[in-house]
Amino acid sequence: MIQHLTILLAFQLLGEAISRAAGLPLPGPVLGMALLFLALLGVPRLAAIASTAQGLLAHLSLLFVPAGVGVVGQLDRLGNDGVGLALAILGSTAIAIIAGVYTFLAVARVLDR
Amino acid sequence: MTDVADIWIYLSQGPLLWLTVTLIAYGIGDWAFRASGRKPIVNPVLLAVALLAVVLTVTGTSYQTYFEGAQFVHFMLGPATVALAVPLYTNLSLIRRSLLPMLAALVVGAGAAMVSAVVIARAAGVAPDTLLSLVPKSVTAPVAIGITEALGGQPSLTAVLVIVTGVTGAIIGTPIFNALRITDYRARGFAMGVASHGIGTARAFQVNETAGAFAGIGMGLNALLTALIAPLLAPWLVGAY
Numbered sequence: 001m002i003q004h005l006t007i008l009l010a011f012q013l014l015g016e017a018i019s020r021a022a023g024l025p026l027p028g029p030v031l032g033m034a035l036l037f038l039a040l041l042g043v044p045r046l047a048a049i050a051s052t053a054q055g056l057l058a059h060l061s062l063l064f065v066p067a068g069v070g071v072v073g074q075l076d077r078l079g080n081d082g083v084g085l086a087l088a089i090l091g092s093t094a095i096a097i098i099a100g101v102y103t104f105l106a107v108a109r110v111l112d113r
Numbered sequence: 114m115t116d117v118a119d120i121w122i123y124l125s126q127g128p129l130l131w132l133t134v135t136l137i138a139y140g141i142g143d144w145a146f147r148a149s150g151r152k153p154i155v156n157p158v159l160l161a162v163a164l165l166a167v168v169l170t171v172t173g174t175s176y177q178t179y180f181e182g183a184q185f186v187h188f189m190l191g192p193a194t195v196a197l198a199v200p201l202y203t204n205l206s207l208i209r210r211s212l213l214p215m216l217a218a219l220v221v222g223a224g225a226a227m228v229s230a231v232v233i234a235r236a237a238g239v240a241p242d243t244l245l246s247l248v249p250k251s252v253t254a255p256v257a258i259g260i261t262e263a264l265g266g267q268p269s270l271t272a273v274l275v276i277v278t279g280v281t282g283a284i285i286g287t288p289i290f291n292a293l294r295i296t297d298y299r300a301r302g303f304a305m306g307v308a309s310h311g312i313g314t315a316r317a318f319q320v321n322e323t324a325g326a327f328a329g330i331g332m333g334l335n336a337l338l339t340a341l342i343a344p345l346l347a348p349w350l351v352g353a354y
Contacts (some may be wrong), residue, residue: 004309005311008192015195025340029194030333037199041205047135048291050203053196055190056189056327060315061158062139063190064279066183069169074269084237089274092230093281093308096251099291100222100304100331106212108235111311 004052011036131182138164151319153287158312159280190311192255197314197333200326207323208330211299215330218300220354222307223335227343231350241351243270246345249339250274253310256336259274260343275310282309283316298324306331 003089015032024031040046078085142160149155169179180187201208208215230247239247245309246266248255254275261271268348286305294303302324305313310332 005192011195011198012191025256025259026337027194027253027259030253030336031255032191032195033198033201033329034334036195037201040198040202041340047199047202050199050201053199056193056196057200057318059139060193060311060318062136062161062308063186063193064158064276064315065135065139065161065165065308066187067179067272068158068276068280069165069179069183070176071273072162074273075213075274076269077270081227081234081239081243084234084239085243085247085274086277087237088223088230088234088239089250089278089281090285091233092226093278094249094285094289095229096222096226097282097286097304098293099225099257100218100307101222101290101300103294104211104214104218104300104303105219105295108211108297108300111213 001052003041004049007046007049008032008036008052008056125172125178128150128257130184131174131179132185133182134160134168135165135183135186138168151155153284153316155285156280156316157285158315192217194311197326197329200322201330204323204326207299208326210293211303211327214300215303215327217305218303219331219334219338222304222331223251223338223342224346227339227346228350242266245347246270247274248343248350250278251308251310251335252339253332253336256340260340263344264347276312279312282313286313286316287320299327302327303331306333307335310335 011032012029014035015030016028019026019028019031137155138161141164142157145160146155146157156177165179170177227248230250231244234244234247245264246261248264249260249271252260253277254272257271257275258268282305286309290301298321302317302321305317305324306328314328314332316323317328
């Protein structure tokens, strides 16, 4: 468990360092994910961290709670635009989900043919 | 005997209290989610956040004090994001076969998210300078904030819009897919990750492991795509009016 966490943190650290040094538009953890993925391809033995990774990902929702609480205090920032922004988010999230899922299915269907 | 107020003052200064309360609030949210028969509207994040907001208000606790405890939970977002590489790796053959559908869905989903958000907000009378902060709302928070800074919007407003988008996607995703009778968990997960980043990905993992893996890829790829095209698209989108 500690070993697994060390591996995850090491890749995050590597990601942060590279992202910062190269001025990439990606946050360190996302780059760390890509690097760990490449490392897994090269060193399949690393997949032993799967148990810890699954444990973390099963409760991914929990990790957004502190940021969410911060947002509640900022809701007045929406000001007069609150209703318009809420409509935009609801509408565009639904549109993006539907557009994305149907595009995926359509291309997958063409390729399967 | 020590006064209750003294104990409170002692506890409220350390991180233990708010860390524990955060976990309890999430435990209650998760329990309610399960008790409801896993209804998407009973979102554990939303419930926990609402509970904590009430507790902080009632006890007169500042967010800064709260975050001293909650930061330990918040910190784990980093390693959890890195951990998304594992489901990517275990679903490798499935992912390899889905590269083209993913790329197409990425471009269409990310484009639809940005364009429709600005068009709807503008039609609803949202001020033009606020529109800029709305453009990257489907992207994971640290990237979205960076994009908004580059566009000249308000980063703190973007942070709010990003979280609200994530919770919205987590709530409406599953009902939409079920209503449309879409059973392909690759497509479902990927669309969720592109439209509603980490919170949508967390929700996808609750539904299905494959959906979660694809959502994680969708989130990562959209962070990259939006960071690259938002600076080109946003001035045109917002300036088109």
